[in-house]
Amino acid sequence: xxxxxxxxxxxxxxxxxxxxxxxxxxxxxxxxxxxxxxxxxxxxxxxxxxxxxxxxxxxxxxxxxxxxxxxxxxxxxxxxxxxxxxxxxxxxxxxxxxxxxxxxxxxxxxxxxxxxxxxxxxxxxxxxxxxxxxxxxxxxxxxxxxxxxxxxxxxxxxxxxxxxxxxxxxxxxxxxxxxxxxxxxxxxxxxxxxxxxxxxxxxxxxxxxxxxxxxxxxxxxxxxxxxxxxxxxxxxxxxxxxxxxxxxxxxxxxxxxxxxxxxxxxxxxxxxxxxxxxxxxxxxxxxxxxxxxxxxxxxxxxxxxxxxxxxxxxxxxxxxxxxxxxxxxxxxxxxxxxxxxxxxxxxxxxxxxxxxxxxxxxxxxxxxxxxxxxxxxxxxxxxxxxxxxxxxxxxxxxxxxxxxxxxxxxxxxxxxxxxxxxxxxxxxxxxxxxxxxxxxxxxxxxxxxxxxxxxxxxxxxxxx
Numbered sequence: 001x002x003x004x005x006x007x008x009x010x011x012x013x014x015x016x017x018x019x020x021x022x023x024x025x026x027x028x029x030x031x032x033x034x035x036x037x038x039x040x041x042x043x044x045x046x047x048x049x050x051x052x053x054x055x056x057x058x059x060x061x062x063x064x065x066x067x068x069x070x071x072x073x074x075x076x077x078x079x080x081x082x083x084x085x086x087x088x089x090x091x092x093x094x095x096x097x098x099x100x101x102x103x104x105x106x107x108x109x110x111x112x113x114x115x116x117x118x119x120x121x122x123x124x125x126x127x128x129x130x131x132x133x134x135x136x137x138x139x140x141x142x143x144x145x146x147x148x149x150x151x152x153x154x155x156x157x158x159x160x161x162x163x164x165x166x167x168x169x170x171x172x173x174x175x176x177x178x179x180x181x182x183x184x185x186x187x188x189x190x191x192x193x194x195x196x197x198x199x200x201x202x203x204x205x206x207x208x209x210x211x212x213x214x215x216x217x218x219x220x221x222x223x224x225x226x227x228x229x230x231x232x233x234x235x236x237x238x239x240x241x242x243x244x245x246x247x248x249x250x251x252x253x254x255x256x257x258x259x260x261x262x263x264x265x266x267x268x269x270x271x272x273x274x275x276x277x278x279x280x281x282x283x284x285x286x287x288x289x290x291x292x293x294x295x296x297x298x299x300x301x302x303x304x305x306x307x308x309x310x311x312x313x314x315x316x317x318x319x320x321x322x323x324x325x326x327x328x329x330x331x332x333x334x335x336x337x338x339x340x341x342x343x344x345x346x347x348x349x350x351x352x353x354x355x356x357x358x359x360x361x362x363x364x365x366x367x368x369x370x371x372x373x374x375x376x377x378x379x380x381x382x383x384x385x386x387x388x389x390x391x392x393x394x395x396x397x398x399x400x401x402x403x404x405x406x407x408x409x410x411x412x413x414x415x416x417x418x419x420x421x422x423x424x425x426x427x428x429x430x431x432x433x434x435x436x437x438x439x440x441x442x443x444x445x446x447x448x449x450x451x452x453x454x455x456x457x458x459x460x461x462x463x464x
Contacts, residue, residue: 049276141171345435398463
């Protein structure tokens with residue numbers, strides 16, 4: 001055998017693309033960019049997923065509904081998570097082909113009592129969500145998205161807030177210190193350059209013209225007058241609101257050759273989108289039931305009713321199994337899961353934190369990650385050798401361009417995914433995702449080749 005046959009080497013995927021791959025990569029990326037611009041919060045993403053699913057013949061499923069092979073179902077969890085399923089030919093006793101990704105992304109949440117006036121300006125107090133470099137969120141245009149549950153005369157009304165995504169809309173910003181006065185600031189550690197309490201969003205400066213001798217905060221009053229006129233809310237309604245600031249950048253092509261996609265929220269909407277659309281695009285009834293689980297709260301530990309540690313998924317699966325007279329525990333032990341989450345792409349600008357032989361590379365395809373975690377493999381499920389081989393064979397047979405990935409040098413840092421929560425349910429699980437540059441920044445970067453190969457890989461997995 002030759003060295004080429006004996007050695008494993010991460011190779012660029014361009015020389016392995018089929019004619020149909022080359023044709024589909026650009027169009028698929030175009031649809032993905034449209035999704036990203038719509039889905040800048042988990043609520044927006046769920047709404048868009050429902051629209052896409054219903055266009056493909058999926059219907060909302062409720063407990064005690066009957067199921068038969070070929071049925072296309074979805075169930076929404078509190079408007080912040082969604083489960084999609086295509087019922088297969090085989091009984092649920094024989095397990096499912098499960099993909100699991102998360103819809104939430106790092107952002108800046110608006111606090112419950114946010115609005116204040118200082119120095120002739122009005123601001124929102126915030127609390128950042130997920131792991132961010134706080135200094136990256138200053139001096140960039142921001143959108144305001146979310147919902148306010150307005151309470152009036154004992155009645156609740158949910159109002160959507162979305163400001164900053166249209167060309168005519170205003171934007172918002174977190175101000176930064178000018179370099180002329182930043183000599184002390186620039187000597188601080190990056191974690192201290194901008195503190196959490198300093199992430200205050202600028203929202204206005206014109207005082208109200210209302211005659212009110214008791215009011216000394218006329219700029220704050222003007223902001224509340226606007227919010228009351230537009231959304232019917234008073235300041236107390238912030239207490240029952242979910243509002244956040246997200247980057248106002250539209251998704252776009254990067255590079256002379258347009259080979260990259262730059263956008264906010266690739267982590268982990270790139271895996272959510274590819275896993276979901278691969279399921280929606282199944283042309284025939286699969287052998288095993290296929291399930292795509294899209295959850296919330298991964299960036300903060302997967303806790304809560306919409307996170308991966310919630311019993312919501314177990315309840316959905318138990319209901320499905322009950323409809324076929326199967327035990328959910330039996331279904332789990334025969335199931336296989338691709339925990340769909342991004343991994344880091346090797347960045348030659350920061351080679352000192354990477355392990356070149358093991359980290360994923362841009363344009364080398366869909367990345368299988370045997371384990372994540374930190375240091376001594378803490379916080380990971382560590383897929384079995386048998387499962388790794390099984391997925392390798394599926395991808396090879398389907399012509400998927402794929403590679404392996406890990407998370408930098410040992411002891412450099414680390415991170416986790418939802419994989420361990422699924423593995424704890426006795427489901428064979430391995431991580432698989434798209435390599436990302438500038439992960440968790442307001443503007444992340446992936447390649448179109450890796451994006452499309454994730455879609456192709458999930459599709460091959462569902463058909464196994």
